[in-house]
Amino acid sequence: YLIDNVDRTLQQSIEIEEKLSIDLIENLSDIKEDIQQQLQHLKNVPNRLENPNIYHLDADAVYPNIILTNRLQPSTIADSTL
Structure with missing residues (x-):
């Protein structure tokens, strides 16, 4: 599906996302052919x-430090009856 719509995808990427005129791209046909070849190779x-890089962020260790650093812990309530 993507390989059949390379023109439309390039137009959206260039004009909408990058806010450029598609006429400014001098080697658009070369870029299009390269993308189509890469997509065809991926299909074949x-x-x-x-090997992807997989990162694990330990958010449980981060939150207490943020709370203590910004002094967001609940304040102690002094009660004279104790």
Whole structure:
């Protein structure tokens, strides 16, 4: 589906997202052909060999530090009856 709509996708990316005129792109046909070739290759050989980087962010360790740093902990309530 994407390979059939490269023109429309490029137009949206250039004109709407980047707010440029598509006429300013001098080598648009070369870019389009390159994208189509890469998409066709991905379609023909869908197995990826890259090893992705997976990051785990320990948010539980971050929140107490933010609370203490910004002094957001609840204030102690002094009660004279104690």
